[in-house]
Amino acid sequence: MSQEILVIGGGAAGFFTAINIKEKHPSYKVTILEKTSNTLSKVKVSGGGRCNVTNARTEPGALIKYYPRGSKRLYKPFERFSTANMRQWLEKRGVQTKSEDDQRVFPITNDSQTIINCFENEINRLGILINHQCAVKKIEKKKRWHVYTDHQEFKSDQIVYATGASPSSWKILSELGLEITNIVPSLFTFNIDDPRIKDLPGTVFPNAKVRISGTKMQEEGPVLITHWGLSGPAILKLSALGAHLLAKKKYAFLIQLNLSQQSAESLAKIFDELKASSPKKKLKNHKIDGIPNRYWEHLLNMLNGSEILWGQMNKRLQNQLIEQLTQATFSVTGKSPFKEEFVTAGGVDLKEINFNTMETIRFPGLFLAGEVLDIDALTGGFNFQACWTEGWIISESI
Ligand SMILES: Cc1cc2nc3c(=O)[nH]c(=O)nc-3n(C[C@H](O)[C@H](O)[C@H](O)COP(=O)(O)OP(=O)(O)OC[C@H]3O[C@@H](n4cnc5c(N)ncnc54)[C@H](O)[C@@H]3O)c2cc1C
Structure with a gap:
């Protein structure tokens, strides 16, 4: 029987994780559940519409300095999948990038739609399913993970939670028993x-x-x-x-x-x-x-x-x-708000996460990536890079 993986959240972290899981495990059925009728909406507006997709600094020691929250925990993950790996990943899929004087990296087209097209092409090529207008209301661990929306119940052995900075999603995770730190705006x-x-x-x-x-x-x-x-x-x-x-x-x-x-x-x-x-x-x-x-x-x-x-x-x-x-x-x-980029400080407490796998320590089979975690960075492509690195690690561990 083929494994079914549910990815909750059709944003930057959810898409990148789903694509890499499916590429490594073609026999798995990978489904994205997205609350709205739009996916990748923050990617669209990111970097003033140009998408500052990553940064030209490559050394983990240099990168972690840009994360006021999460820096120590990201050192090893960056050794496994760094900014240079992301640029190669994009290039392999036909997206050329350029770095600017301040080390920010953008698609050479200066258009965030280039990144969206790349991700959407991959989703279609790999046969990943997307359920739009499918807001997850509750998750529960029985023998398998049960994921509830208003109209449906999904079951899966392993789920990826990548709902971004969403108060209702933090509530769902806190009801499950995960600790959530204080949430405040940053940038x-x-x-x-x-x-x-x-x-x-x-x-x-x-x-x-x-x-x-x-x-x-x-x-x-x-x-x-x-x-x-x-x-x-x-x-x-x-x-x-x-x-x-x-x-x-x-x-x-x-x-x-x-x-x-x-x-x-x-x-x-x-x-x-x-x-x-x-x-x-x-x-x-x-x-x-x-x-x-x-x-x-x-x-x-x-x-x-x-x-x-x-x-x-x-x-x-x-x-x-x-x-x-x-x-x-x-x-x-x-x-x-700073119009080119803003993020939230706070989220799922990092002590809940095993950074070798991005799996929650107390709830096996539940993986977390992106802004849902208590990780955030300065401007410069670092916030997206955290999504890419975490998503990559999940795809290696699942
Ligand atoms: C204006 C702006 C510009 C930015 N520019 C940059 C930039 O240039 N470079 C950079 O590095 N960072 C940038 N950022 C930050 C970056 O966008 C975020 O760090 C990144 O999008 C986080 O990705 P994510 O997948 O965790 O969350 P999101 O991209 O927010 O995706 C989460 C998804 O989950 C869905 N969702 C939420 N709750 C549920 C639920 N219950 N059920 C199902 N689906 C759900 C949401 O609808 C959304 O589609 C910018 C942010 C903003 C606001």
């Missing part, structure tokens, strides 16, 4: 209503330092002014690293920014040199390294300094400028 931008950054959306500080006041959390990197506040790699990284802490603060906290790449002392020195070398030049006509002109002019306007000459700058104005450029405090009053 978000900071809402800030402040005249210093109003009307300047699109302005980028290429290498700012951001610190969350009252904590040890700080990050360096590009910071972008948006219509609602601040975004950019340094902000997104802080939002992921501080996901649980910032949720506890109800997204109301202070940040300190050094926008200038200089300490207050070295900026004071630069200002003193300019006062001596260009006393007749207006402040606004001298660019400050790392500070976009738009911001420099806006700051000078706010401090009534735009018509002042370097030779006329008094100590008070100098101190105000130095403070604003090296330790400006901003009040964050909320968060907004």
Whole structure:
């Protein structure tokens, strides 16, 4: 009798797992149960519609640094199926990928539909069945696994649970007895209503330092002014690293920014040199390294300094400028989703999982992959890579 494998969830992790199981075990009947009428809907919108499918970093030691939750547990799985393996997997199926300067990897077409087409072709080629509008309501272990939807009951010896960040699915798993950690959003931008950054959306500080006041959390990197506040790699990284802490603060906290790449002392020195070398030049006509002109002019306007000459700058104005450029405090009053990628921090507690197989330790025959687990990453293709690696391991263990 052929084995029947049920894969619950027709998203990134569910599709990749189903395809690899069926390819390794052609005699198995593999069926995907998907709640909605659409599959791979997050892949479609991922990476701003381009699908940042993985990352160009290949070493497990380098990769795990990008996972605020799950990093240690992913080291060995990445040794077995890493980012390079995923690129080969796609290439073998006719999808060429390219890596960009920041190491993010995309299909060469810059279109997420390329990844969807590849997966769907594989599903059809291998004869994997998909049941749409088939929301799983309960799973139960008797002699076999019983999977209940509104209209049907399925039975299987082994099931893969890949329902993503879905509160109702976490409830099903918690009713089964699995431990679920606290669930909060990750990868978000900071809402800030402040005249210093109003009307300047699109302005980028290429290498700012951001610190969350009252904590040890700080990050360096590009910071972008948006219509609602601040975004950019340094902000997104802080939002992921501080996901649980910032949720506890109800997204109301202070940040300190050094926008200038200089300490207050070295900026004071630069200002003193300019006062001596260009006393007749207006402040606004001298660019400050790392500070976009738009911001420099806006700051000078706010401090009534735009018509002042370097030779006329008094100590008070100098101190105000130095403070604003090296330790400006901003009040964050909320968060907004980052449009290119957002994920959930929290999920099935990793102590429930054997990472050699991705099977739950207490419920043999139940395998988990994707965002349903308490694993999440920074932006850069790492969230999908976790899905691919976990799915691959399941296909090897089933
Ligand atoms: C806008 C956006 C952009 C992103 N861009 C990127 C990116 O470029 N690169 C990257 O690495 N990551 C990106 N991510 C994160 C990435 O999409 C997720 O990490 C990934 O999709 C998780 O895959 P998954 O299969 O676990 O969950 P999902 O892709 O969410 O799939 C879960 C599936 O399960 C189904 N389901 C849920 N409950 C049930 C149930 N009870 N019964 C049956 N089916 C059910 C859902 O309908 C869904 O189809 C992005 C996320 C968002 C929101």
